[in-house]
Amino acid sequence: MITSRTSVLRVAVGLTAGLLTALLPLSSADAAGTATLHVDCAASVPGDGSVGRPFNSLAAVNATRLQPGQSLLFRRGSRCVGTLAPSGQGLAGAPIRIGAYGSGSRPTIDGAGAPDAVLLRNTEWIEVRDLEVTNAAAPGTNRRGVHVELENYGQGRHYVLQNLDVHDIWGDDTKSTSGSDGILFSVIGDQRPSNFDDIKVIGNTVSGVNRGGIRLVVSQWEQRAEVGGAAPYTKPWTANTNIVVSGNDVRDIGGDGIVVLTARDALVANNRIDGFQRRSAGYNAGLWPWNSDGTTFRHNEVSGGETTRDGMAFDVDQGTDGTTFEYNYSHDNAGGFLLLCNASGRVANAVVRYNVSQNDSFRGVEMCSGPLESAHVHNNTIFVGSGRSMTVINETTTAPHQVRFDNNIVLKQGTGTATMRLQPGTAVRTSYNLLTGVGGTFDNPGGSTADPRLVAPGTATSIHDLAGYHLGPDSPARSAGLVIPGNSPYDIFGRRVPTEQPPSIGAAER
Numbered sequence: 001m002i003t004s005r006t007s008v009l010r011v012a013v014g015l016t017a018g019l020l021t022a023l024l025p026l027s028s029a030d031a032a033g034t035a036t037l038h039v040d041c042a043a044s045v046p047g048d049g050s051v052g053r054p055f056n057s058l059a060a061v062n063a064t065r066l067q068p069g070q071s072l073l074f075r076r077g078s079r080c081v082g083t084l085a086p087s088g089q090g091l092a093g094a095p096i097r098i099g100a101y102g103s104g105s106r107p108t109i110d111g112a113g114a115p116d117a118v119l120l121r122n123t124e125w126i127e128v129r130d131l132e133v134t135n136a137a138a139p140g141t142n143r144r145g146v147h148v149e150l151e152n153y154g155q156g157r158h159y160v161l162q163n164l165d166v167h168d169i170w171g172d173d174t175k176s177t178s179g180s181d182g183i184l185f186s187v188i189g190d191q192r193p194s195n196f197d198d199i200k201v202i203g204n205t206v207s208g209v210n211r212g213g214i215r216l217v218v219s220q221w222e223q224r225a226e227v228g229g230a231a232p233y234t235k236p237w238t239a240n241t242n243i244v245v246s247g248n249d250v251r252d253i254g255g256d257g258i259v260v261l262t263a264r265d266a267l268v269a270n271n272r273i274d275g276f277q278r279r280s281a282g283y284n285a286g287l288w289p290w291n292s293d294g295t296t297f298r299h300n301e302v303s304g305g306e307t308t309r310d311g312m313a314f315d316v317d318q319g320t321d322g323t324t325f326e327y328n329y330s331h332d333n334a335g336g337f338l339l340l341c342n343a344s345g346r347v348a349n350a351v352v353r354y355n356v357s358q359n360d361s362f363r364g365v366e367m368c369s370g371p372l373e374s375a376h377v378h379n380n381t382i383f384v385g386s387g388r389s390m391t392v393i394n395e396t397t398t399a400p401h402q403v404r405f406d407n408n409i410v411l412k413q414g415t416g417t418a419t420m421r422l423q424p425g426t427a428v429r430t431s432y433n434l435l436t437g438v439g440g441t442f443d444n445p446g447g448s449t450a451d452p453r454l455v456a457p458g459t460a461t462s463i464h465d466l467a468g469y470h471l472g473p474d475s476p477a478r479s480a481g482l483v484i485p486g487n488s489p490y491d492i493f494g495r496r497v498p499t500e501q502p503p504s505i506g507a508a509e510r
Contacts, residue, residue: 036071037064038101041080051101058082058109069094074107074131076100081110084118090125095158100130106165111135115178116147117169120159127160132167139170145182145209150196152189157197159185164204171210173280175255176232177218182206182250185216187240187262193221195262196240203247210254211280213273214245219262227291227319228345237291239264246270254279257286257302265294272463275304277311277335285339286330288315294322301329301463308362311335314352316375318345326351327492329463331358336390337382340375340403341368350375354492354507356469357382358460364392364410367428371399378406378484379491381469381507383457384437386414391421392438393428401427407481409452409506412437432482434505450476452506466492470508477505 037049039061046060047053055061058080066072066088074080090096100107109131111117117135120126133145145166150156161183171180177188183206187194196217206213217240224237243266250257250273257273260266268287277284286302289295302313313330316323318341330337337357340347350372357364357380364382384390392410395401405428412418420440422428432446453475456468470493471477481503491497491509503509 040075042078066096071097073101076102077104079108081112083114084109089123095125098128106132108132113138116144118146120148122153124156125158129162132165134168136168143171144184145169148185150187150194152192153194160200162202166206167208169209181212181215182209183214187219193238195238198242201245205249207251212256213250213253214258222262226346255284260289263292268297271300273302277306283310285310285315286313290317291319296324298327303332305333305335308335315339316350318342321348324351328355333360336360336363338365342370348373352377353379355380359385361388363394366394372401375403381409384412384418385458389416390418394421403428405430407505408433410435452477481505
């Protein structure tokens with residue numbers, strides 16, 4: 001269960017899906033005097049969009065230029081086949097709203113194998129809610145569920161995707177500005193720098209997708225020194241800003257779960273990912289940023305990563321500065337807990353703290369081939385139960401890694417092994433960890449191999465049920481850690497973390 005202090009923490013930082021939903025009402029209330037257009041693709045005759053004579057095809061909708069403040073509503077229980085590609089733009093205070101009317105199930109937009117089921121192109125101040133979106137025909141061809149695209153547009157502002165059910169998007173195995181994803185934001189064109197500002201992807205269900213679940217923003221305006229030679233496009237980096245991805249349920253994904261790209265200060269919070277890297281021949285992880293600065297991932301639950309071709313819950317990837325993973329729960333991922341990955345670019349100021357990993361396999365923390373400028377993995381609790389094995393730190397390269405691993409609990413129980421694989425003279429520094437049942441050669445000043453005496457390790461059933469990872473009253477982890485400058489003021493349960501005296505080791509202060 002979540003303690004009351006956890007609730008206080010989430011309200012304090014303003015991250016609960018409920019709070020964000022409250023800020024984004026689901027109603028389709030219009031500005032005074034604006035028209036509402038209605039669509040019922042089951043209607044026998046074409047109409048003018050009035051409630052009594054609704055449009056009866058996507059062709060009629062797409063031929064109508066929507067005006068600021070206007071609402072476009074689809075009849076609940078109806079099904080439209082083809083691509084919804086509305087034209088027109090909203091304005092500040094008068095967005096275009098696309099949603100549903102009537103009673104019953106969500107109205108369905110079925111792409112029927114088209115490249116996009118919903119395409120929002122070169123528009124802004126637009127909100128889409130309460131639709132079912134599918135695109136299952138002709139599987140294996142390139143396609144998306146919802147695609148938001150700017151081309152030589154400049155800055156596009158205010159995009160809301162909320163309460164959508166995006167499913168059965170059976171695309172190919174590509175990821176790009178036109179890759180196959182459930183929800184994709186992309187920027188193309190080489191004449192005018194373009195970017196998104198104010199994106200909210202909230203409370204959606206994305207399931208049965210090849211390749212990616214939610215990917216934003218794939219941009220041709222991405223090149224900078226920090227990303228090295230990995231960026232395929234040459235236009236200068238133009239950041240996408242004010243991005244919130246919260247409260248989404250992402251399941252049964254062929255490749256990546258949720259990816260943030262070419263962004264500044266994005267927030268990814270309160271999402272559930274279950275089942276990813278299921279069908280892709282490439283490398284995919286649950287949650288990760290690329291070529292982005294200041295990305296924060298918190299209060300997410302990630303499980304069911306398949307294969308060791310990545311397949312881990314979290315990844316701090318190339319071209320990133322100031323990435324934070326905190327208060328997340330990772331479990332039952334075949335590829336493990338965390339990847340710190342750079343080849344020829346830069347990874348700097350990464351922080352991974354106050355997370356719980358339960359029964360992840362293969363690796364705890366792994367590094368890619370290139371150097372890591374700075375990363376601090378601290379105050380996490382990693383439990384490896386019977387029948388699971390993990391290389392807790394898998395340092396397979398001699399490239400310089402300025403990585404610290406402090407104040408972590410690693411507890412191995414039952415059959416299987418937990419080991420350290422560190423290079424001689426390793427740049428990975430470990431201290432003040434409780435490493436119980438962990439083999440291999442490692443230095444761990446200030447730490448020990450004592451039993452951390454967790455209350456009930458291995459018993460968590462969700463991110464809302466982590467009580468087994470509290471420290472018992474006689475735990476040697478209590479108040480035994482290293483003081484971390486700039487540490488979070490809270491642990492994973494919302495308890496205060498001391499700043500002037502030793503904190504506890506692990507994700508729980510008590």
